[in-house]
Amino acid sequence: MSHEDFLNLAPVYALGALDGDDLAQFRGHLPGCRSCQTTVREFEEAGHELALDLPPVTPPPGLKEKIMHAVRAPQQGQVIPATFGFTRVAAIAAVLALAVSTWFLRDAYQKLALKDGAFTQLHKEREEQLSTLRNVEADLKKKVEDYKKAQDALKEMSERVLTRTEEVARLDAEKKRLEGEMARTAKDIERLKKMDALIRDIKASVVALKGTDLAKDATGRVFWKDQDVVFIADLPPLPAGKVYELWALVDGAPGPVPAGIYDASGNKTADYSKLAQGAKIKGWAISREEKPVDAPTEILFLPAP
């Protein structure tokens, strides 16, 4: 900062309004610059002229007396009455002691006055520091508010992202479900195409099945060619835990051979088959079982006679 800069700050300093870095620099410069000291003094005088613009106000009537009383108080001494003998000596000693005490008190008071001046300066500096702190505090408050606003905006954005992420996950699950359904549908179509082709094949064999005493109203029909089999049925509903098992009556085999697990409508539910390649099938039967087995227990269907 140049001398010109300091001169420009002198009016602000004289008004006691300088603060922060300006004040620190000015205070560093002032003691060594007589020109600035004079300028500050002139501006201080001009500043105090402002008070002259105020209409003078008569102080309260008792104020002067209060002040005079306050300044008298420390000077009031103790009056020692003069009496006889020892009392008089004691009184003189007391007066001497008081005089010495007064001298020490006065010295202490002068030191105190000096300290009071230093205290006033310190107080002024403290006020200036407080002012700077208040500015910093205001600045910090603003930054905290800005930070809170940014935090709120970030939170809102984060919530939106979370909602979108959940939406994407839900759509992804739905897509997978639909893909699974499409795959199953394609498989069904393929199966139905094969069934249709087999049923239409003139070379395919067919047999009508007749219910036994266990299911007299049940009907069914089996189409087959080589290893391909189509079973159409209208069977009684299955009790819980039971399955229908289709059996092939193979020429030369010692008994019925397992050919698959079905539901009441004739839909294959498990591919449990032990038919050998090129086996010569003479007919079919249906049994009701607890689980897939290798020998039938409850025969429901037999080939129609």
Next chain:
Amino acid sequence: MYAFDGGPATSDSAPSDQELLARLSRKDEAALSALYDRYAPGAMALAVRILGDPSDAEDALQTVFVRVWREAERYDSTRGSVAAWIMSSVRNASIDKLRRRDAHDRAAQQAASRPVPAAEIVAGGDTRARVRQAIESLPAEQREVIELAYFKGLSQSEIAARIKQPLGTVKTRMRLGMIKLRQTLQGQPQEKK
């Protein structure tokens, strides 16, 4: 006589401020009484203007005049006039008190708006007219920043925040206003030497 025309009657034989200060150093109560009569009306006006409350202003005056009594020997004439010393002390004491009060803003508003009762006002004279003229010659924005600093004790940064102007603008207005004030008042007698 410093400037307060409403003060006690003076004559050419009245002691100067410097003489009164010298007597104060010797703990002459009559000197303090004379100094009080000379400056108390102006000091009271300033304290009331800053603090708004006459009771607080009374406390400030008591603090200052007791300090003048105790520190008279420390007065340095090269650092300014007796009047400036006393008024500066009144201003500092008032602003310290103002800052200590919880209801700073309320008090400041009262100070700005409170009319001084007519009965308390001592009639003004040429000096006041001269100062009024000097102050009125200032542009409003310069007068505003100077008054905020002098009467409210606000720093340049606090003023900038209050009037919502850049700090540089505040400093410039304060500097130009003070220069103008000093120039307008220059050459006028301010103190009886």
